[in-house]
Amino acid sequence: MLPIIWFCIVAVMVAIYVVLDGFDLGAGIVQLCVARTAAERRLVLKSIGPVWDGNEVWLLAGGGALYFAFPALYASAFSGFYLPLMMVLWLLILRGIAIEFRNQISNALWTPFWDVVFALASGLLAIFFGAALGNVVRGVPLDANHEFFLPLWTNFLPGKDAGILDWYTVLVGLFAFFTLALHGALWVNLKTEGELQQRARRVARVAWAAVAAFTLIVTIASFSIQPHLAASFAALPLGFVFPILALAGLAGSITFLLRRKDGSAFLASCLYIVGMLTSVVFGVFPSVLPSNGDPNFSLTVANASAPDYGLGVGIAWFLPGIVLVAAYFTFVYRKFSGKVSLEGGGH
Amino acid sequence: MDTALALHRFQFAFTITFHYLFVQLTLGLGFLIFVLKTVALVKKDEHYNECARFWARIFAVNFALGVVTGIPMEFQFGTNWSRFSRDAGAVIGHTLAMEGLYTFFLESTFLGFMLYGEQMLGRVGHWGASAAVWIGSWMSGYLIVATDAWMQHPTGYRIGAGGKILLTSWWSLIFNEWAVWQFVHTILGGIVTGCFAMAGIGAFYVFLKRSEKYARAFLGVGVTVGLIAAILVAFPTGDTQGKLVARNQPIKLAAMEGHFTTEPSSAIAILGQPDVNAHKLDNPFMVPGVLSFIVHGNWTKEVKGLTDYPRDLWPDNIPLLYYAFHIMVGLGTVFIGVLSLCALQLWRGKLAETKLLLWALVLLMPLPYVANTAGWMTAEMGRQPWIIYGLMRTADGVSPHVSSGSALFTLLGFLGIYTLLFMLGLFLIWRILEQGPEHVVEAGE
Numbered sequence: 001m002l003p004i005i006w007f008c009i010v011a012v013m014v015a016i017y018v019v020l021d022g023f024d025l026g027a028g029i030v031q032l033c034v035a036r037t038a039a040e041r042r043l044v045l046k047s048i049g050p051v052w053d054g055n056e057v058w059l060l061a062g063g064g065a066l067y068f069a070f071p072a073l074y075a076s077a078f079s080g081f082y083l084p085l086m087m088v089l090w091l092l093i094l095r096g097i098a099i100e101f102r103n104q105i106s107n108a109l110w111t112p113f114w115d116v117v118f119a120l121a122s123g124l125l126a127i128f129f130g131a132a133l134g135n136v137v138r139g140v141p142l143d144a145n146h147e148f149f150l151p152l153w154t155n156f157l158p159g160k161d162a163g164i165l166d167w168y169t170v171l172v173g174l175f176a177f178f179t180l181a182l183h184g185a186l187w188v189n190l191k192t193e194g195e196l197q198q199r200a201r202r203v204a205r206v207a208w209a210a211v212a213a214f215t216l217i218v219t220i221a222s223f224s225i226q227p228h229l230a231a232s233f234a235a236l237p238l239g240f241v242f243p244i245l246a247l248a249g250l251a252g253s254i255t256f257l258l259r260r261k262d263g264s265a266f267l268a269s270c271l272y273i274v275g276m277l278t279s280v281v282f283g284v285f286p287s288v289l290p291s292n293g294d295p296n297f298s299l300t301v302a303n304a305s306a307p308d309y310g311l312g313v314g315i316a317w318f319l320p321g322i323v324l325v326a327a328y329f330t331f332v333y334r335k336f337s338g339k340v341s342l343e344g345g346g347h
Numbered sequence: 348m349d350t351a352l353a354l355h356r357f358q359f360a361f362t363i364t365f366h367y368l369f370v371q372l373t374l375g376l377g378f379l380i381f382v383l384k385t386v387a388l389v390k391k392d393e394h395y396n397e398c399a400r401f402w403a404r405i406f407a408v409n410f411a412l413g414v415v416t417g418i419p420m421e422f423q424f425g426t427n428w429s430r431f432s433r434d435a436g437a438v439i440g441h442t443l444a445m446e447g448l449y450t451f452f453l454e455s456t457f458l459g460f461m462l463y464g465e466q467m468l469g470r471v472g473h474w475g476a477s478a479a480v481w482i483g484s485w486m487s488g489y490l491i492v493a494t495d496a497w498m499q500h501p502t503g504y505r506i507g508a509g510g511k512i513l514l515t516s517w518w519s520l521i522f523n524e525w526a527v528w529q530f531v532h533t534i535l536g537g538i539v540t541g542c543f544a545m546a547g548i549g550a551f552y553v554f555l556k557r558s559e560k561y562a563r564a565f566l567g568v569g570v571t572v573g574l575i576a577a578i579l580v581a582f583p584t585g586d587t588q589g590k591l592v593a594r595n596q597p598i599k600l601a602a603m604e605g606h607f608t609t610e611p612s613s614a615i616a617i618l619g620q621p622d623v624n625a626h627k628l629d630n631p632f633m634v635p636g637v638l639s640f641i642v643h644g645n646w647t648k649e650v651k652g653l654t655d656y657p658r659d660l661w662p663d664n665i666p667l668l669y670y671a672f673h674i675m676v677g678l679g680t681v682f683i684g685v686l687s688l689c690a691l692q693l694w695r696g697k698l699a700e701t702k703l704l705l706w707a708l709v710l711l712m713p714l715p716y717v718a719n720t721a722g723w724m725t726a727e728m729g730r731q732p733w734i735i736y737g738l739m740r741t742a743d744g745v746s747p748h749v750s751s752g753s754a755l756f757t758l759l760g761f762l763g764i765y766t767l768l769f770m771l772g773l774f775l776i777w778r779i780l781e782q783g784p785e786h787v788v789e790a791g792e
Contacts, residue, residue, distance in 0.1 A: 062447075068444045071440055086426065104778075147747065
């Protein structure tokens, strides 16, 4: 029972990470096209300035929870995806520095340089995260020790000898790129006014069309590559609630956007992301990292988890901690609610 | 040692040493800013608030570099040390996960308020934000030290099926005796770094004949707090840690002291170069009996030398370990001496006129970084050949499927990116110093 509880906790923490850091990554992706002047770009940065760091902490906290609750998964996945994870680290470093150092100096060389670094790092991170999810759905060549190592690419075919990048995982990477672009554009739309907001709306509409098309294509591709997905939904039709939530979120985001209900449009996009992620988790369960060779080598909730004593103690320190975190987030999002302006300090 | 293992070790050593440059200043400066804010609040003296605002600008640059170089540390446990993580993750995952939940959220939430929220939160609220950032950084330090302490001195575990290490007592993981002493020692080391930065920059402004009111406050706080911290680093925290090492890791103790042969009354080496193959120190400068006294409190009781232990239990780089330890102790002694003289002149009201001591303060600024780094090198190189002392060898903890080619590729990447970060950090902090406190304080209002 405890492994299942921790599996749900880690899944929720990852989903919160994607929803929260997703909008500031998305703001980075769309920044160069929605904001034209240095002042407009600063507004985009100010809209995420007080919260981006806290959002990114969900990645570290979720990673920490994964480490302690499922050490075998952490060890296997992180060493197996060695090269792309290191690149993710470098991108996170460059992106963080771009956000924090951009406004230390204001001149025509420094500011645009960091704007471009911020945009590139944000876009590449979205693609990397999407490709990582694609790898989890497709499966990896685990051996009898539940270990593997994958090169970045081989022949781009999702067969037995696939690398981390094949046509399927690249497709999921692009899907993630557009999903977060939509999410970020809806955030900028919510937090800004005037021409900047108008451009964010236009970008959001284009991104929405791409997301809708990718949803269809990637769903078909996923079910054909990983037969376990169809089996999961057939075994427990209640699971259809997750994709239905996703579709409701997708429909809601465009409807509310067109009716100028900016807050609701953003929330619908959150719902869409949560629905898609939970659909994947449900479809892959009880594996946490499937083998694409011998199914007995798959890492599952049962064989990857830590023993019960530690997991039980973990619940005891997790509950008060998460209440504190909820309090911090309520405080900070309330203090920085409303539209951003160029007045006052900050990013 | 095979190439892949050497590269994995070097990458972890390099990335954590670089990360710790920023961490130690955060540990020290976070506390000092809190002290400045408290003095301002208690004495109702706005000048100390202005000082805090200036240091917060420097803190911000330093903290950002600490955050971005910290993320790779958590990841590398899995990427480069997967066998270690697989077998010990159920234990040390606790402290690492708690660090994320209890400290990173706290720091990331309140740093923004500390930097930009002075008007929004008011005097007391802003003081509270600085307290939150300070407490968050120290708690984070505690949980990481507890992780390291468990690797140095494992407690509260048993070995389960397949060699997996299982936690049996969370309390003894968290309140490991080793962790408590190592934490206080580490924190004080960070405060010394922060105090030398503050006092050194105060001295710098005295030489430039500008910002004199600020310079005096920086010198006063830096020298006073710095002297107390520098003394406490040596005694009791450093001394107690030495005794813990002597009791639990006698081979490490012998190696770091360059102590090869067992003698009835063991001398301590002040200077000398270890010749590991010949089992002796070249050009030794020894003080008789002192090692026996430090370890046993008795001048004539024997301390076992390295040659009494099997060679395959010796740390694998004894000369570097020996130098790291001696550099740490030597610099610590210099800090106490210089800060004592500065405190004397400060008390007589003549520090700002004593050019020689001001020069010393400016020139010593980088050396606490060296001392803290050397201290960590002593702790971690002395732990070798174990990744978990007595339980798992470092060679058995590495990721078996990550090739030396992949490891070198990422090591070169880190070397490149971190060189860029280092130059950026120096450049931005120098710019803040050159603009001076008045400029920063006005711009921040």
